[in-house]
Amino acid sequence: MNRLIKKGVPSLLTLSLGLLVISMFQGCHSSEGKNETAAVVDEPEPTEVFALQKGKLSSSLRIPGELVAYRDVDLYAKVSGFIKSIHADVGTEVREGQLLALAEAPELNAQLAAAESKLKAQEALYIASKSNYDRYVDAAKTPGTVAQSMLEQTLAKKESDYAQLQAAKAAYREVSDLRKYLEIRAPFSGIISLRNVSTGAYIGPSGKGSELPLFVLTEQKRLRLVVAVPEAYTGYVNQNDEVSFTVKAFPDRKFTGKVKRLAGALDKRLRSERTEVDVENNDRKLLPGMIAEVTIPLPTKSNTFVVPKSAVINSSTGVFIVKVLNQKAEWIPVQKGLENGDQVEIFGDLKEGDQIMTTATEEVRNGSAVRSVKQAS
Template sequence: MKKITLLSSAALSLLLLYSCGEEKKEAPAAPETKTETFDLQKQKMSSEIRLPAELQGFKQTDIYAKVSSFVKELKVDIGSQVKAGQLLIVLEAPEISSQLAAAESRLHSAEAVYMATNATYNRILETSKVEGTISKNDLDIALSRKSSDYAQLQAAKAAHREIQVMQSYLQIHAPFDGVISARNVNTGAYVGPAGAGSTLPLFTIQDQQKLRLAVSVPELYTAYLGDAEEISFKVTPLPNDKFTAKIARRSGALDTRLRSERVEMDVVNTNKKLLPGMVAEVILPLNAKDSTYVVPKTAVVSSAERIYVVTVQDNKFKRTGIVKGREYGDNIEIYSDSLKVNQKLVKAANEEMRNGDPANN
């Protein structure tokens, strides 16, 4: 038993000595990670944005009735191809016919009165050439009566023309070549410039041979658009087709609600594949006019205080405030007066890199 006890004690002592030796050994130091940097360079960044847009008829108008009347005859229907000046609808208003007859009667009466007074004046004028036969006062009275009757005749003519114009409104013609895209009345319906008959237009006519593509471009991208620049677009019903058009018009001002500029393109649509009202996806190329600083997105830090990049100067970190520009893929434009070409920037910056901290290069 004594031998076993001695052996156990010796084993325990050796184990304790081994453990103490292990504790005294220092753990291996972790390898220092190097801060990856790159040289800042300028380049012209080319990118694109996709924006929703709407196709509209190049010419489009709603046609209403000018006078209160009833629909007598419809000459066209939805989908009808019409030419400029073609008769679309015939209206009827019996009271206008009565007014026209009364105006014609007043016109004939005024013409007869004027012819009589004019003849009288001419006779008196001819007689007055013989001295002492007609007094100057009688001649002036005849001239005044003639002038008054002439004025009445002109008023009667104007009233007659007015009723004629009102009657011409009973026949409505197409203002331009196009397609009837909507019809909201039937034969016998009451129509007019006001009241129940004016709620909806009689017809809607569109020029579909040429379409207008309108898109609102955000303020940030308006400077990259060029006049007559060619753009491409797609529509959902034709996913395999890609269409092109050139910028034709720009509003030159920003919409105060959307903070965007309205840009329009003219689209030739002779094959009728595109329809007014379609929603399109416009692909706008954004080609920079001047070179700018372009860095990886990982180099930009957006903190609660500001947006900055981390530069390396004298082997120390320094935060430099910037303004972000366009983003494309993994790169982003930045603007700052404090940066210079070939300056070293940290590729993967973070908020733990503070001013003056050593950089492990």
Template sequence: MSLCITMKSIKNRSTLILAVLAIAMSSLSACHSDEKEKQEQQQQEQQEEAVETPPVDLVPVEKGKLSSNIAIPGELIPYQQVDLYAKVNSYVKKLLVDIGSEVHAGQLLVVLEAPEINSQLAGAQSRIKQYEAIYFASKATYDRLLNTSKTPGTISLNDLDQAEAKKNADLANVESAKSSLKEVSSNLAYLEIRAPFDGVITNRNVNLGAYVGPGGKGSDPLFTLQDQKRLRLVVSVPENFTGALSTKSEVDFTVKALPNQKFKAKVQRLAGALDEKLRSERLEMDVYNKDKKLLPHMYADVNVPLPAGDSTFIVPKTAVVTSTEKVFVIRVVNHKAEWVGVKKGFSSDDQIEIYGDLKADDKIVKVATDEIRNGSAVKDK
């Protein structure tokens, strides 16, 4: 009997301990659950606050001058180039130069032959002698009538006037014949074609005995002459950059044939107007090419400097937002975002010029996006 009571007592105590442990575990679980809910709520509040009031880096707007440059393609063209044609219909009698020949101004390049011009020359000379003979006869007649008319009543005034008129007409015929001779003589001079300037023959389209004539549309020239000791480097600068161009600038360029060599040239000429199709301004530099490393019509990669103009606002590139709405920076005033519309200027490395309704030392967002809406609250990191 005593043993049964003892076992029953032990059993009741175990049940009590288990119940106490269960209650304790339940309390601990409830406390842990409450703490987890608090942490999640704090994280959510922090996220909502970060969305509503994003932390940003601010930088001041500063005045300065930003020099830049642009890389654009260019072309080397001869400083002077001319296509030489025959002035009169003729045949090639002598060829004195060929492709690659270096010539000097006034040097004889080709001799042409036109037999009909010699006939025309002889005819013109004969006509001069003919008209001179007629003129001398009419002049002698007029002189005799003039002397006879000094005796009153011998020669009528009308006969004297007609003799003088014939003499003057015959003199005019003589002068006309002399002019024709000069014209034919000039055509003879066209049978010799000479170089108009120092240069190199780069093209030849005739051979001995070939029939040539006045150059027209579609006809080939006898020769092409180029001045290669000085070349023109020609580039077209886009409209956006024309305001910074200057004839005091110096450019550097490279060509594909000599990739490891850099050349320099000074700006000499600005077109002063935009090309209607390209919307760009023509820029020319003189390149001295005495060693003839460069050839006409080579393409060049040109680096054109754009010197700084008036003092402007300089900001990081990341501070300028280009959205579908507009181009702007975000100014922060009293922890409020304010979109300020700007226009872009030159850029260099990680900085850019801007123009807009800003003041020096205004605080703007360094890394701006259109997700920071106009009027929203922001805070500095």
């Protein structure tokens, strides 16, 4: 028994020593692995920056607009009467001065006859007084035959009759001009878009015949495209700029026009400027009242700083970009301009060559350390 125990002691001792060596080796290896992991975790990722440069950014503004007639007029009656004949209907294309309808007013004919009679009577009185004055003038050439007072009286009578004659002529012209208003004519070339009278209908400047216009005349071959440009974009729109637009009736066709009129003031309610675009419409496919989707090009007028949108921070206190200077982050307040895709104009206390953080977040605090950087590719 003792012999067996003595033989077993070296074996147990050897086994214990082997286990101790293995555990020490494993502990050492585990410690080295932990140190390597800690080293990897402690090393920060480099911050990507880019050098600020100026560029020219072109963008476009898409806003709705409305097509209106270049000229649109309601035609009413100037004098009372009845429609005698109609020479145009809805859809009729008319020329300037063309007769649209003819009215009749018997009382005007009577007034014209009376004015003409009075004019002829006054012409006769003037001829008589002028002849009488001329006789006195001839007689006065012989001294002592005609008193000066008689000569003056005949002259006054002649001048009075002449004034009455001019008044009679004016009264005749007035009635004659009123009769011309019985002819309803087109003030410009266009198309009749509405008709509210028929033959025999009563018309007049007041009363039942004046509630609705006789005709509505619309110029269609040239239209106005009216758009409201928001305040922020008014500085980019100028006269003669070409714009494009589409309408729902022709979704696959693009129309163009030129900016011709700018209101020069903002609408107090919408805070936008009324802008009118002239559109040629010779084929009359476009109709007044259509809603258009307008695309207005907005090219920048000068070189400005252009950065990716990811470099801009929109915080509750304002808009900023992060500049890296002397391994520190510096928040620079800026204002945004035009945007196009992932690019945006910025304006602020900046200069070319400034190192700007490509992807800026509010986690990078103002004044925090930036230990390593890399240039954006």
